[in-house]
Structures are given as structure tokens and as C-alpha cells.
Amino acid sequence: MSRKARERLEHNEKRVERRDKMLHHDRANERATVEEVFDQTTRLVVFSLLNAGTLHEVNGVVSSGKEARVYWGKNKEGKDLAVKIYLTSSAEFKKGILKYIEGDPRFKNVKRDTRSLFTVWAQKEFRNLEEACQAKVNVPKTVAVKSNVLVMEFLGKDGKSAPSLKESPPENPERIYKLLITNLKRLYQKAKLVHGDLSEYNVLMWKGKPMIIDMSQSVSIEHPMAKFMLTRDLNNLNRFFNRLDVNVIPLEELQKQVVGK
Numbered sequence: 001m002s003r004k005a006r007e008r009l010e011h012n013e014k015r016v017e018r019r020d021k022m023l024h025h026d027r028a029n030e031r032a033t034v035e036e037v038f039d040q041t042t043r044l045v046v047f048s049l050l051n052a053g054t055l056h057e058v059n060g061v062v063s064s065g066k067e068a069r070v071y072w073g074k075n076k077e078g079k080d081l082a083v084k085i086y087l088t089s090s091a092e093f094k095k096g097i098l099k100y101i102e103g104d105p106r107f108k109n110v111k112r113d114t115r116s117l118f119t120v121w122a123q124k125e126f127r128n129l130e131e132a133c134q135a136k137v138n139v140p141k142t143v144a145v146k147s148n149v150l151v152m153e154f155l156g157k158d159g160k161s162a163p164s165l166k167e168s169p170p171e172n173p174e175r176i177y178k179l180l181i182t183n184l185k186r187l188y189q190k191a192k193l194v195h196g197d198l199s200e201y202n203v204l205m206w207k208g209k210p211m212i213i214d215m216s217q218s219v220s221i222e223h224p225m226a227k228f229m230l231t232r233d234l235n236n237l238n239r240f241f242n243r244l245d246v247n248v249i250p251l252e253e254l255q256k257q258v259v260g261k
């Protein structure tokens with residue numbers, strides 16, 4: 001190899017190394033997780049978001065879930081962002097995801113390979129969050145979606161996510177229960193969506209308001225599983241607030257209120 005070629009190669013390697021560093025949290029013990037989650041394609045997607053200026057930095061992992069990891073990032077102006085990356089190739093995930101996509105007219109023509117499914121899953125969450133936001137449901141504002149990477153408003157401070165209802169049960173549960181019902185009515189009647197995984201884990205308390213997150217599995221009210229999912233969501237809601245001594249609305253009545261009949 002010529003000297004010039006070697007220099008160019010070294011220069012390139014250094015550049016890649018510098019970029020990679022941006023993706024790594026300083027703490028050594030978290031480095032392994034970060035490396036593991038970023039396969040080559042995902043790396044490229046994150047780089048392109050960095051290049052486009054959508055993202056300015058990606059910092060530590062806030063959460064490692066079954067199908068996705070959530071990172072704390074920032075934009076150029078220093079505003080906090082949440083970067084949710086879908087990446088789990090388990091057969092379980094594939095089976096699960098197909099169940100939701102197959103009944104949804106919005107996703108009639110998607111390919112069935114794992115990579116495409118991650119992409120669909122991220123697009124689906126992005127769209128669901130946007131539709132919810134338009135219906136004035138309290139959800140994190142979306143910023144961008146590219147392939148399996150979803151960027152949204154960060155709920156929390158200094159890289160620490162706002163606490164979930166589970167972590168920090170409200171002092172005024174009656175009020176929060178009512179607010180959530182109002183949100184679920186809007187979600188059903190205006191956005192025409194059912195959350196599908198509503199629980200004390202997927203509601204973050206931020207600035208005194210319950211914010212609903214995690215909408216990848218949310219479905220249109222026309223979906224064959226919508227009714228079942230709504231009942232399960234409302235059941236979870238009642239179970240949680242019942243334990244906090246709220247005089248909850250009986251399930252059937254609550255369902256009528258949310259559906260608007």
C-alpha cells in the first residue's frame with residue numbers, strides 16, 4: 001500500500017472512531033450494550049441523522065427493553081431528545097409484530113423480513129404518536145423517524161427520564177385518573193386509536209401531567225383486536241387507580257365513555 005493510501009485509510013479510521021465515540025457513553029460498563037445494539041445498518045442510520053443535523057449527539061442508554069433501546073440525545077440547540085432504536089431479532093418479536101400489522105390497513109404492503117419489520121414498527125410508533133398529538137393527547141412530540149430509529153422529545157431532565165406512574169404514584173390520583181380518561185377519549189374518538197399496552201409503566205409523570213408513551217403497538221379502532229386491547233388498557237388503568245383508593249368508574253361504563261356511545 002502506498003504511503004498516501006495508508007494515510008487516507010488511517011484518516012478514515014480515525015474519523016469513524018471519532019463518530020463511534022459519540023455513540024458511546026463514557027461509562028465503560030455501558031459501552032458493551034451500546035456496541036451490541038448498533039449493528040452496521042443502524043450505525044449508518046444514526047450517522048445520517050447526525051449528518052442531517054437532526055441529532056447533534058447521542059449519549060447514554062435510558063432504557064433497554066425487549067424490542068427497543070432508548071437513548072438520551074441532544075439537538076444542535078442543546079434541547080434533549082429521546083432516541084428509540086428498535087433492534088431485537090427474536091422470533092417472538094416477529095410473531096408479535098405481525099399480529100398488529102396484519103390487521104391494520106395502513107400497513108398492507110410491507111415486506112416481512114426482520115429488518116423491514118423494525119422499520120415498520122418505528123414508523124408505526126411515529127405515526128401513532130403524531131396522530132395522538134394532533135388529537136391533543138399528552139404524548140412526547142415526534143422529531144424524526146428513519147429506518148428503525150425514532151427521535152422524539154425527551155421527557156425528563158439531565159438525561160434522566162421522567163418517572164413512570166409505577167415509580168412515582170401520584171399524590172392526587174383522582175386528578176391523574178381523570179386526566180388519563182380525557183386523554184384516552186381523545187385518543188379513541190379523535191385519533192381513532194387504541195393504545196394497546198397501557199399500564200403504569202407506559203405513563204410518565206412530567207410537569208404534573210401524565211404523558212402517554214410507547215405507542216408502537218397501538219392500533220386503529222378498526223383493527224380486529226382493538227376492542228380486546230381497549231378493554232385490557234382500561235382494566236389496567238382501573239386496577240392501578242383502584243389500588244390508590246380512587247373510586248374508579250366500572251369497566252363497562254368507562255368503556256362507553258371512552259368510545260363515546
Ligand SMILES: Nc1ncnc2c1ncn2[C@@H]1O[C@H](COP(=O)(O)OP(=O)(O)O)[C@@H](O)[C@H]1O
Nearest residue numbers: 063065066070082140153154155156161213214
Ligand atoms: N420520550 C421519552 N423521554 C424520556 N424517556 C423516555 C421516552 N420514551 C421512552 N423513555 C424511557 O424509556 C423507557 C422505555 O420506553 P418505551 O417506549 O416504553 O419502550 P419499551 O417498548 O421498551 O417499553 C420508558 O419507560 C422511559 O423510561
Ligand SMILES: [Mg+2]
Nearest residue numbers: 065201202214
Ligand atoms: Mg414501555
